[in-house]
Amino acid sequence: MAHSPSRTRGSAAPARLPAELAEAARGGRALEGFLRGLPGIDAVGLEQRAAALGARGVGKNAKPRAIDTAIGMVDLTTLEGADTPGKVRAxxxxxxxxxxxxxxxxxxxxxxVYPDLVAEAVAALGEVPVGVASVATAFPSGRSCSRAKLAEVExxxxxxxxxxxxxIDRGAFLSxxxxxxxxxxxxxRSACGGAHLKVILETGELGTYDNVQRASWLxxxxxxxxxxxxxxxxxPAATLPVTHxxxxxxxxxxxxxxxxxxxKPAGGIRTTKDAxxxxxxxxxxxxxxxxxPRLFRFGASGLLNDLLMQRRTQLDGHYGGPDHVAVDL
Amino acid sequence: MTDPDSAPWEYVPAPESAGLAGLASEYRLFVDGTFSAGSGEKTTSVNPATTEELATVAGTANSDMDRAVEAASGAFRDRWGGLDGSARAKYLFRLARLLQERGRELAVLESLDTGKPVRQAREFDLPNAAAYFLHHAGWADKLDYAGFGPDPAPFGVVGQVLPWNFPLLTLAQQVAPALACGNTVVVKPAETTPLSALVFAELCQQADLPPGVVNILTGGAHTGEKLLSHPGVAKPAFVGSTEVGRRIRHRLAGTGRTPVLTLGGSGTNIVFADAPVEQAVQGVVDGAFFNQGHVRGAGSRVLVEESVAEEFVERVCERTATLRVGDPLDRNTDVGAVNSAAELDRITRLVETGEAEGARRWSSPHPLPERGYFLAPTVFSEVHQSMRLAREEVFGPVLSVLTFRIPEEAVTKANNTPHGLAAGVWSEKGSRTLWTANRLRTGVVWGNTFHRFDPTAPFGGERESGSDRVGGRAGLEAYLDV
Amino acid sequence: MSDAEQPSNGRGRVTVPRTRKLYIGGSFPRSESGRVRPVRDAHGEFLANAALASRKDLREAVVAARKGFESWSGATAHGRGQVLFRVAEMLEARRGQFATEVADAEGLSLRAAADSVETAVDRVFWYAGWTDKIGALFGSVNQVSGPYTCHSVPEPVGVVGVVAPRESALLGLVSVLAPVLAAGNSAVVLASPDRPLPAVTLCEVLATSDLPAGVANVLTGDPGELAPWLASHEDVDALDPSGAEESLRARLEDAAAETVKRVLDVPVREPDWNEPPTPKRLRTFTDLKTVWHPLGR
Structure with a gap:
């Protein structure tokens, strides 16, 4: 690829798509035909390649940079029923x-964070160049009416x-x-206005890699x-083969x-080694x-601390301990 | 050329002559190489397609049974047990040839007695019956190589009780390996379908089989159970329903004799969204309605991936509507008569239960004959795992449609039954088919096909379908004391 | 009482006794009933108290075995072999302890007991080597008429209930347990009622051999009380009545009849377990699955 990504905010209009994709992007039967016509994925082959690449080491010299890259990709997440403004400020x-x-x-x-805590997060971050992401559309199940989902986005x-x-509505997808x-x-998408849209497929409920591929294209x-x-x-949450x-x-x-x-893989990525x-x-x-970070993110809560510990190990020359980085509670 | 707008042509009935069956007015027991009147009460065999009586059949009294077991025992001791394997092989070969030679006659007789379409009897039942004898003829002198150690021993007298759905084919599936392994047999065909077995007795005579090697009795469930628990029977074998199999096991508990059990259980077809849809529709329809659904392992349940279910069900109904239901002797008939009034009654009640449980019923609009035990092929959609329709063995021309979302769910639902006989998997993806096959708890899995049988391929179930096999090397184990 | 179990030895040292418990789902619980029963050696001397398992323990064991079956049957045949080889290694390493226990239990000389233990190690080793050959032994490619490929593969039957031999406390036990595991099944074993201690020690070996939790579950107690429940349990797929007394056989077969459960055909009299085994047990505890698929362009 000759050029690099400049910005990702806001999606391109379907009109700029090549003909076959533009056709599929009209929805309905054309979309269905396109999705069903995608080539199959051989599960065993996919998993073997993911495992083989997973065994590849980053190398001692590149490791500090890789750790810094990973830290910059973390969406520091708290999505608990017990979340409070205090937790968000922390x-x-x-x-x-x-x-x-x-x-x-x-x-x-x-x-x-959850939508009702976005204001708190925005206020707490102030001018710091860290984005605020919010889950929405009846997260995590997606089981509500459109009206409620759009209200959350707003x-x-x-x-x-x-x-x-x-x-996404996995029920609708699976049926x-x-x-x-x-x-x-x-x-x-249109309710987002200028906000960046991430679409969660919940691959653990889709059953097959073929479905994951189909949902991604959709x-x-x-x-x-x-x-x-x-x-x-x-x-299962994120896995390497699904991310592939x-x-x-x-x-x-x-x-x-x-x-x-x-x-953005999310869930289950806890260690630097995973990242x-x-x-x-x-x-x-x-x-x-x-x-x-414009094109790859980690959705994780515990991962950051492990990355920080490993970073200290690289810098300080001895192994780090968990009490030297702040707990996320 | 005719005007394309004029009414389309119709199929003209292509009836096979009932006369070909060489129907006798009376059929007799076959004991020790000769036919005898029997001291039991005579019964009549009925043509389920017309409800007319076909013939009088001799009845088996206790004394007849003792005589038959004694004859089998004597034959084992004096003639068959000591016979060279290669000589047994030739007798089996003779029986195979005779079945081929008299195939047409036996097919018509089988159709008359069971209600099954004559075309199916000709093209499926008879050739397969002959093939089982031929296959096992080859085993008789090679048992040392069957994987059970050198010189594996037979049991002696085997008592076999057979079902009414494939009278002659199940006879071949059980008698051929029993004889190949060196046993002698006392066979009791089903009460409603004894005729082909009694004609098979003639074949034994024509083959010059030593007297007493094959003995054939008649009678109902009571006679069957008596035969299986007869002290002179070293190895009892039963082909039929799980319910009866259970009873036999209770009865034989503590006697030191374990019965060979090949029992029932509905089969399940699993249709993935990526299935070859035309073939899957045909396979599901054949799976459910072949032999009026009177098949152990019939595909009476189909699990369809929810994303394609609606269209699939429509196509299944459309295809089912093209099945010709009616006179079994008409060579164009696809679905014949249900085997007996009792069976029709049982299936009809199950259909009523299905409706009462809230499943959606569709039945083929094909007209049914006025007489005889007929039931229109029926498809139930909106069937759920908890309904009786989904849980019981239907054993009739009724298909239940259920849905699933992901492969794991399909496997879980298919396995959610105490039976485990057969399943079909429809997908264009080899890895998915084999993955599914691996996880199904059934003895047989058909990928992109259904109802394939071959004497070289072990067929049988798991769990409450009985775990014995017919066919192949594995099928010999039932009749060898190993 | 054996040396190792003496409350005090010649030097006046008071030894630390070991409590014998059940083995269910990879842990060693006491019987939920709280019952124990004294175990005596062949001369009637008290050896230890063993747990007297209840029906509820049996139920727990079947639940654990079903879970264990999922992981064990999903493992590769090679992997199952590795684990069973490991069991043989661990048995070998604890030969001395087993010899003492077997001598006590069976009233043998230490030499004769040691021989029996060595045969038991070899028995596990023999079955361990079978795990990845069962397919070649019982499976087949079927030469069917028509454009199909058709093969038959043996698969484990599931959860197997085992009434372990009464007399041969270790050799007999491994001779019935190893084939069940080698074929890919999980087991619920009712140990010899009068000679249970080698079985309890075997569990300690199993627990440290990478055998997934629940694959083998061993209950000490009274088979007369528990075996009929094992035989009639709907989630038990097959039964090995090897150690059931003649008086119990008919009851077990009757109980197993309700689910048409497979019952291994074994003589009432306990055989000489030193005789070399055949693959029969492996065959009985597998189901043959036949798979068809069309061949086409």
Missing amino acids: LAAKARHPDPGHSATPRVAALC LAVDAGADEVDMV GRYGEVFDEIREV ALLAGADFVKTSTGKVS VLLRTVREWYDRTGQWRGV LRYLVAVREVAGPEWLT
Whole structure:
């Protein structure tokens, strides 16, 4: 690829798509035909490649940079029923200065919270260049009416969210009502205004890699800026093979449209070792251009602390302990 | 050329002559190489397609049974047990040839007695019956290589109680391996369908089979259970319903004799969204309605991926409507008569239950004959796992449609039954088919096909479908004391 | 009482006794009933108290075995072999302890008991080598008429209930347990009622051999009380009545009849377990699955 991604905010109009994708992006039977016509994925082959790439090491010299890259990709997340303004302010403080002892530590990409806490997050972050992402559309199940879902999106966007993480209606998807899922993403897309849209597929409920691939294309056709694996509330959450499928899809999207789209694995990524495996996958499956927070994010809560500990190990020359980084409680 | 707008041509009935069956007015027991009147009460065999009586059948009294078991025992001791494997092989070969030679006659007789379409009897039942004898003829002198150690021993006298759905084919599936392994047999065909077995006795005579090697009795469930628990029977074998199989196991508990059980259980077809849809529709329809659904392992349930379910059900009904239901002797008939009044009554009640449980019923509009035990092929949609329709063995021309969302769910639902006989998997994806096959708890899995049988391929179930096999090397185990 | 179990030895040291418990789902619980029963050696000397399992323990064991079956049957045949080889290694390493326990239990000389233990190690080793050959032994490619490929593969039957031999406390036990596990099944074993201690020690070996939790579950107690419940349990797929006394056999077969459960055909008299085994047990505890698929362009 000759040029690099400049900006991702706001989705391209379908009119700029090549003919076959433009046709599919009209929804209905054309969309269904396109999705059903996608080539199959062989599960065993996919998993073998993911495992093989997962075994690839980053190398001692590249590791500090890889860790910093990973830290910059974290969407620091709290999505609990017990979340309070206090908890959000604590996370915001951490987002601002992840490791007070090491001021050169990069900042995370965004803070990810429920819609009613977006205002709190925005206020707590102030001018700090860390985004605020909000889940929406009846997260995590997606089981509500369109009206309620859109109201949530508006709540988040009005409160100042830069990014919206919506969930798709998996029930509709699994019963083959692709058009409904597509229309809903479209509506959310327009309700987002200038906010960046991440579409959560909840791959753990989709059953097959073929379905994951289908849902990824569906989301991109409907105008997603990012495709995201999971809510973190369903097991399995993100896995390497599933992330491969998403990465492969955004790469093909770029090849066919020239538009940059991102990927966010979420849930279950807890250690630096995990994160680095994902970065290898990003580099090999999508391409090195995707090694930027504009195109790749980690949805995680515990991961940041492990990254910080490993970072200290690299810098200080001895192993770090958990009491030297701030707990996220 | 005729005007394309004129009424389309109609199928003209292509009836096979009932006379070909060589129907006798009376059929007798076959004991120790000769036919005898029997001391039991005579019964009549009925043509379920017309409800007319076909013939009088001799009845089995206790004394007849003792005589038959004694004859089988004597034959095992004096003639068959010591016979060279290669000689047994030739007798089996003779029986196979005779079945081929008299195939047409036996097919018509089988159709008359069971109500099954004569075309199916000709093209499926008879050739397969002959094939089982031919296959096992080859085993008789090669048992040392069957994987049970050198010189595996037979049991002696085997008592076999057979079902009414494939009278002659199940006879072949059980008698051929039993004889190949060196046993002698006392066979009791089903009460409603004894005729082909009694004609098979003639074949034994024509083959010059030593007297007493094959003995054939008649009678109902009571006679069957008596035979299976007869002290002179070293190995009892039963093909039929799980309910009866259970009873036999209770009865034989503590006697030191374990019965060979090949029992029932509905089959399940799993249709994935990526299935070859035309073939899947045909396979599901054949799976459910072949032999009026009177098949152990019939595809009476279909699990369809929800994203394609609605269209799939429409196509299944459309295809089912093209099945020709009626006179079994008409070579154009696809679905014949239900085997007996009792069966028709049972299935009709199950259909009523299905409606009462809230499933949506569709029945083929094809006109049914005025006489005889007929039931229009029926498709139920909106069937759920908790309904009796989904849980019981239907054993009739009724198909239940359920849905699933992801492969794991399909497997879980398919396995959610105490039976485990057969399943079909429809997908264009090899890895998905084999993955599914791997996880299904059934003895047989058909990928992109259904109801395939072959004497080389072990067929049988798991769990409450009975775990014995017919066919192949594995099928020999039932009749060898190993 | 064996040396190792003496309350005090010649030097006046008071030894630490070991409590014998059940083995269910990878842990060692006491019987939920709280019942125990004294175990005596062949001369009637008290050895230890063993747990007297209840029906509820049996139920728990079947639940654990069903869970264990999921992981064990999903493992590769090679992997199952590795685990069973590991069991043989661990048995070998604790030969001395087993010899003492077997001598006590069976009233053998230490030499004869050691021989029996060695045969038991070899028995596990023999079955461990079978795990990845069962398919070649019982499976087949079926030469069917028509454009199909058709093969038959043996698969484990599921949860197997085992009434362990009464007399041969270790060799007999591994001779019935190893084939069940080698074929990919999980087991609920009722140990010999009068000679349960080697079985309890075997559980400690199993617990440290990478055998997934629940694959083998061992209950000490009274088979006369528990076996009929095992035989009639709907979630038990097959039964090995090897150690059931003649008086119990008919009851077990009757109980197993309700689910048409497969019952291994074994003689009432306990055989000489030193005789080399055949693959019969492996065959009985597998189901053959036949898979058809069309061949086409």
